[in-house]
Amino acid sequence: MDQAQRPQGRSYQGVVRTERTFARFTLGQRWEHLAVMVTFTVLLLTGLPQKYFASWGHDILATPQSILLVRRIHHIAAIGLILEVIYHLGRALYLLARRRLSGDIFPNWQDVRDAWQMARYLLYLTHKKPAYSKYNFEQKFTYWFLFFAIGVMIFSGLILWFPYWWTHLLPGGIIPAAQLAHSSEAIAAVLFILIWHIYHVHLERVNLSIFTGHLNEADMRRYHGLEYQRLTGVAAGEEAAPGLGSAGEPPLQGEESL
């Protein structure tokens, strides 16, 4: 996963502007994101009219047959998402067993310190932004919030899908609880994606690395300084190593551009 850089720089300095890119996501991870994104959207579009069935939902689901259809699409998308989660967890376990699981995504105390510094930065108490490693605390928070949300959605969704089976094992009270959780967690996840994820990957900066698989040098220096330093041996704030393409804009430690 952690191959250092793409060997793109050839000896055309001054003639051809070369750009170094840094691998961030494997092809498998990019497909996984796409699978989650598509199934999540389908689940949302087919789930909301059911949640708001008593108000505007039945304007969309104009016949009882359309409710059954929408429910079936919801179930098919749910199977897709469940398979993706099984693959994701299975792969993590496989890598863990081979001692190859990257710990990059796991939260640590540095994240707490980074968040604290970022809060101080946003309140103009400091001009220094934290330098992040491969994933910053914002990205980790996105991952774990949605990890938990998808877990709740799958668990509560399966209870609602197979209520008889579950109540052989568990008390009946889980059914109304699952109903409430499924409905509330869906809204929480949507709000989170709209507020947090969309801002960070589209508005703060356009970060398409989850689709392209890589990030350019400028973004690496600016947003993942520690990771850049780890990969190149060059501090993010210094001049690029000779022989390599210019990163263009120098990394900003203080004022940020939108």
Added chain:
Amino acid sequence: MAKPASPHKGSTPLIISLAAFILAFSMPGKVNAQGTGRPTEEYCLSCHANPELSATLPSGETLPLTVSLEVLARSVHSPLGIECEACHTKITTYPHPPLEITSRRELSRSYYQACQRCHSANYERAQDSMHAQAAAAGNLEAPICTDCHGAHNVRPPDEPRAHISEICGQCHTQIYSDYKDSIHGSALIEQDNPDVPVCTDCHGVHNIHDPRTAQFRVESPELCAGCHADPELMAKYGLSADVYNLYKLSWHGVDVSVYQARWPNLWHNSAVCTDCHGVHDIRPTNDPESHVNPQNLLATCQKCHPSASPNWTGAWTGHYEISLERTPFVFYTEAFYGSFTPFVLLVSAIYVILQIIRALVARVRRSL
């Protein structure tokens, strides 16, 4: 044509007429002595007070022709001066025109139409009813005005109130027997309770519709809510008035309200009140025979959910607000989504807003 018959069987009509004539002129003094002050009634009763007056109809039935003055006096009509000819519109002379009916039922069905002369609104309503439809379909036993209200003995139907349900029970015997033992019926019959519903409170009075339709089904919870969502009335009996509102939030209730709003004529099985509580045999939940008594609840759920296991009944929140004691799972779930999740989302939103402000300020500064 009916053959009028006197107590002397086989006599010719002439003799009967003669007998009636003699009777008519021998009676008036006696009737006057009671001082009704109603000349037509007195005149008619001069013959029809005779307890042995009757006719044999072509159907072989005997038609009693006796009218008791006491019965008339207790009715609503006679004391108001509404006398015989108000209903017996075709009989204006003596001797009477010949009866053109063959059976007692036919006679009733021709006479009840006279009711509409005064009671046109209720008569019209009755023509829209399930009973009128049954008659139109050929069931001549279907009730007409006089079957419920009586003929010469018409009285206010609700004295006592239990009388209303008793009348329906004349035909609907099994339902009446279920109802009699229900919480509603027993309170009505034993205590003359003014609040419990009699048949007509739910089914309507004259325009009684078929209660087996999809529309009646989806509208039935509102019918129950008429009383069971009334806080004052429910407080009187220590019952919760929130049952209907909480039902409407439930899985069953949401389904039913959508069908009611959108597809009232499509049959839908999501439970309405009566599916669990019973229809005419509703009993208090602590009654061992109640369908919703904890002992019977699983069997009641299994009517629609045959694969339900004993734990299943716990899924029903029982018309109660969410509470730690009754519904701990829902309670903790709601607590989580009511406090922790909004808190996390709020902090996230504040963080993003601060980021936006910081970035905008930086951009403005650079452009200066």
